[in-house]
Amino acid sequence: MSGNQKRRLLFTDIDGTLVAHDTYDPGPSAGAVARLQLAEIPVVLCSAKTRAEQEALRARLKLDDPYVVENGAGVVFPVGFPGGRAGEGEQELVTFGLSYREVREGLEQAARETGVTVKGFGGLSVEEVSDLTGLSLTSAAKARTREFTETFVIEDPTSESEARLAAHLEPLGIGLLRGARYWMALGKHDKAQAVRYVISRYEEFGPVKSYGVGDSAGDLGMLEAVDIPMLVQRSDGSWADLELPGLMRLQGIGPEGWPQAADAALAP
Ligand SMILES: [Mg+2]
Structure with a gap:
C-alpha cells in the first residue's frame, strides 16, 4: 500500500x-x-x-x-x-443486538400470546433442521448454533398470523425478517x-x-x-x-x- x-x-x-x-x-x-x-x-x-x-x-x-x-x-x-x-x-x-436467549424467550412469549405455533431452530433436533432446510447434517448443526437470532417456521402461516406475531414482538424490541423458507426473529440491529x-x-x-x-x-x-x-x-x-x-x-x-x-x- x-x-x-x-x-x-x-x-x-x-x-x-x-x-x-x-x-x-x-x-x-x-x-x-x-x-x-x-x-x-x-x-x-x-x-x-x-x-x-x-x-x-x-x-x-x-x-x-x-x-x-x-x-x-x-x-x-x-x-x-x-x-x-x-x-x-x-x-x-x-x-x-439482543442475546439469543432474549430473542428466543421473546418469540416464545409472543407465540403464547397470539396462539401462533412457531418452531424455532433452537427447539429442533439437528435432523429436524436438516429436513426443514435441506442442509446436510453437518451444515444443519452449524445453522442451529445460534448466538443472537432465532430462525423459525410458523405452522400453517397466514399473513394475518405473521402480522399478529410481529405486533407482539415489536414492544419486546424484536423484529421479524422473512426469508425464502423461514422467518428470523432478531434484535434491532x-x-x-x-x-x-x-x-x-x-x-x-x-x-x-x-x-x-x-x-x-x-x-x-x-x-x-x-x-x-x-x-x-x-x-x-x-x-x-x-x-x-x-x-x-x-x-x-x-x-x-x-x-x-x-x-x-x-x-x-
Ligand atoms: Mg445472498
Missing part, C-alpha cells in the same frame, strides 16, 4: 454472492479471494449466517479477516487483529451498523475506501454503508431491485460475477 493510498476493504454477502445458492461452491470467487489476499485487501464476510457456518467457509478460503454474523448482530475480529480489544490469543466479539463499525476500526489506522457486494434486498444495509456498492446477478439473471448512488451491476450470477467485485477493489 503506497503512502497516500486509502486502505481498501471488500464486504461481501455469502449466499448467492460469494458462493452459489444451491451448491454453496465458491467456484471462480475462490481465486479472486486469493488475489485480494495477495494485495492485502481484507474480505469481510457479512451475512445472516452464524459464526459456526461462516467459520467453515473462512477455513476453506483461508480468510483471516473480521466477519459480520447473523445479520449484523455481531462482528468477530480474529485473534491478533491490530488494535484488538480481546485478550491474548482470543477472538474479539462485538455485539449489537442491522448490517449497516455492523459494517460501519468494522470500517471505523480500520479507520483507526488511516483512511479507508470500502466496497460491498451482494445479491438481494437483504444486503441493502451493507451496500448503503460502503463507498462502492455492487450487485451480482441472481440465478434468473436479474439484479435485485435496489437503487443506490453509484451502484455497480456486475455481469455474472453469484460467484461467476464476484471476481469483478474483486477487480473493482484491486483497480489502481
Whole structure:
C-alpha cells in the first residue's frame, strides 16, 4: 500500500454472492479471494449466517479477516487483529443486538400470546433442521448454533398470523425478517451498523475506501454503508431491485460475477 493510498476493504454477502445458492461452491470467487489476499485487501464476510457456518467457509478460503454474523448482530475480529480489544490469543466479539436467549424467550412469549405455533431452530433436533432446510447434517448443526437470532417456521402461516406475531414482538424490541423458507426473529440491529463499525476500526489506522457486494434486498444495509456498492446477478439473471448512488451491476450470477467485485477493489 503506497503512502497516500486509502486502505481498501471488500464486504461481501455469502449466499448467492460469494458462493452459489444451491451448491454453496465458491467456484471462480475462490481465486479472486486469493488475489485480494495477495494485495492485502481484507474480505469481510457479512451475512445472516452464524459464526459456526461462516467459520467453515473462512477455513476453506483461508480468510483471516473480521466477519459480520447473523445479520449484523455481531462482528468477530480474529485473534491478533491490530488494535484488538480481546485478550491474548482470543477472538474479539462485538455485539449489537439482543442475546439469543432474549430473542428466543421473546418469540416464545409472543407465540403464547397470539396462539401462533412457531418452531424455532433452537427447539429442533439437528435432523429436524436438516429436513426443514435441506442442509446436510453437518451444515444443519452449524445453522442451529445460534448466538443472537432465532430462525423459525410458523405452522400453517397466514399473513394475518405473521402480522399478529410481529405486533407482539415489536414492544419486546424484536423484529421479524422473512426469508425464502423461514422467518428470523432478531434484535434491532442491522448490517449497516455492523459494517460501519468494522470500517471505523480500520479507520483507526488511516483512511479507508470500502466496497460491498451482494445479491438481494437483504444486503441493502451493507451496500448503503460502503463507498462502492455492487450487485451480482441472481440465478434468473436479474439484479435485485435496489437503487443506490453509484451502484455497480456486475455481469455474472453469484460467484461467476464476484471476481469483478474483486477487480473493482484491486483497480489502481
Ligand atoms: Mg445472498
